Amino acid sequence: NAGVTQTPKFQVLKTGQSMTLQCAQDMNHEYMSWYRQDPGMGLRLIHYSVGAGITDQGEVPNGYNVSRSTTEDFPLRLLSAAPSQTSVYFCASNYRGGGTEAFFGQGTRLTVV
Amino acid sequence: KQEVTQIPAALSVPEGENLVLNCSFTDSAIYNLQWFRQDPGKGLTSLLLIQSSQREQTSGRLNASLDKSSGRSTLYIAASQPGDSATYLCAVTRGGNNRKLIWGLGTSLAVNP
Numbered sequence: 001n002a003g004v005t006q007t008p009k010f011q012v013l014k015t016g017q018s019m020t021l022q023c024a025q026d027m028n029h030e031y032m033s034w035y036r037q038d039p040g041m042g043l044r045l046i047h048y049s050v051g052a053g054i055t056d057q058g059e060v061p062n063g064y065n066v067s068r069s070t071t072e073d074f075p076l077r078l079l080s081a082a083p084s085q086t087s088v089y090f091c092a093s094n095y096r097g098g099g100t101e102a103f104f105g106q107g108t109r110l111t112v113v
Numbered sequence: 114k115q116e117v118t119q120i121p122a123a124l125s126v127p128e129g130e131n132l133v134l135n136c137s138f139t140d141s142a143i144y145n146l147q148w149f150r151q152d153p154g155k156g157l158t159s160l161l162l163i164q165s166s167q168r169e170q171t172s173g174r175l176n177a178s179l180d181k182s183s184g185r186s187t188l189y190i191a192a193s194q195p196g197d198s199a200t201y202l203c204a205v206t207r208g209g210n211n212r213k214l215i216w217g218l219g220t221s222l223a224v225n226p
């Protein structure tokens with residue numbers, strides 16, 4: 001079982017560059033979300049989606065865009081990378097929002113120089 | 114505003130010891146509480162999910178309890194092993210229509226051989 005797959009695992013960007021972090025799940029989960037994890041700040045929700053075609057903002061959405069054209073995929077786009085976006089990014093999915101077990105990808109470690 | 118606190122932030126124990134990790138939350142109106150494990154450089158793995166109507170859940174050597182009225186959950190690990198070394202995070206799901214996860218900062222556990 002693949003579960004939640006994130007790519008790439010590591011990425012270095014220059015300030016101002018854009019990129020897309022990929023996330024795919026094969027469990028037919030309705031709910032998908034993106035978090036960033038920073039030392040001392042825990043996991044913070046960036047964007048989430050309750051189903052294909054539906055997305056919403058989390059706590060820290062600025063500088064990020066998402067779309068959900070299919071149930072399986074939920075890419076996160078950095079529009080113009082800034083050093084403040086250096087972080088570890090996690091994608092998660094679950095069947096019905098917070099009511100069920102959440103499955104996480106392995107993470108993407110992003111450094112913006 | 115819901116806040117989740119985990120104490121202690123770090124714990125080091127000898128192999129074989131039984132131990133308790135604590136999680137407290139400020140708003141008792143939760144939908145459920147989940148305990149996760151995170152290994153260094155890896156994603157999060159869900160260990161136990163306790164619904165708001167439940168008092169405890171067990172999986173192997175792990176037992177999680179929930180006291181909603183006092184805003185507390187404990188994760189009990191029996192007969193700890195070096196392989197249990199990881200960071201343990203708890204997260205609560207808000208009640209109502211908003212099912213987002215609110216995270217603690219985690220307890221970093223080291224089990225020494």
